Amino acid sequence: MKCILVTLVVFYALFALTFCSLQRQFLYYPQPASDAYGEMNISFVVDGEELLGWVLNEGQPEALIYYGGNAESIEANIPLFRAVIPNHTIYLIPYRGYGNNIGTPTEKVLYSDAVQIFKSVKSKHDSVSLMGRSLGSGIATYVAANRQVDKLILVTPFDSIENVAKDIYWMFPVSLVIKDRYRSADRVKDITAQTYIFIAGEDRVIHRSRTDQLIDEFGDQLVEVVVITGAGHNTISQFPAYVSGLKRALD
Known part of the structure; x- marks a missing residue:
């Protein structure tokens, strides 16, 4: 019995150490x-x-910055957008280590990059809205809590990656x-942007x-919560209700 207990403890310790050392490989999947x-x-x-990244519809007074998911090729959104x-x-600017960009993604670095890119974009436009999907929702809430943002769109978001x-x-x-x-829920109190949340019904x-x-942390700044019935975490953008909701949010 003692040998079994020792074996279990050893295996637990090994798995815990593996999680600790490889956790960022679990979180970030650069494409x-x-x-x-x-x-x-x-x-x-x-x-x-x-x-490096992509810019669409140059010259418009209003801008939208998109932050993708952990394994998302954000350029795949170009036809839809x-x-x-x-x-x-x-x-659409891939994170460090994503796309053709060098570097290693971490929470601190991605926040810093996002804020500096936001400042550059804001200097060229009358207003800037943000859209974050999954992992990107954590970055979008950070920028929205620290900068003046017009609208905030969160797709399949979470309260925190920790949870x-x-x-x-x-x-x-x-x-x-x-x-x-990525503690998004802790930052809601500092967000003033009109916010729209999209949930995949089969996430x-x-x-x-x-x-x-x-959602429970939001107050009057939360305009709409849209549940896309039948949608999965990675398929939500394929549903007409998502497309119509996105149009509605950015009108």
Whole structure:
């Protein structure tokens, strides 16, 4: 019996150490850039590093910055955005380590990059709205809490990555070892932007309770919550109700 207990403790310790050392590999899944939707046509220099991306509908007075999910090729949104959001200049800038951009993504670095890119975009437009999907919702809430934003669109968002990880890895002391927490719910009190939240009805990645906890923190700034029936975490953008809701939010 004692040998079994020791073996279990050893295995637990090994798994905990593995989670601790590889946690950012679980969180970030950088995808290479594709030119199937057009070549990258804009760049920003942030802390001496060049971040490349795409800009659509240049010259519009209103702008939208899009922050993608952890394994998303954000350029795949270009056809949808061209068709649905013609009256906004749209910026899609892959994170450090994503697309063709060098570097390593971390919570601190992605926040810093996002704020500096926002400042550059804001200097060219009358207003700027933000749209964050999944992991990107955590970055969008950070910028919205620290800068003046027109509208905030959150797609399959969470209250915190810390809580998402605790749901999945309930057997480990996640709060003690996690490095990147993305605590969106804690920032809601500082967000003034009109906010729209889209939920995938069949989301198997972000549990509904994680999104509901975020929603509960909002007050009058929350304009609409749209539940896309039948949609999965990665398929939500394929549903007409998502498209019509996006149009409605940005009118």
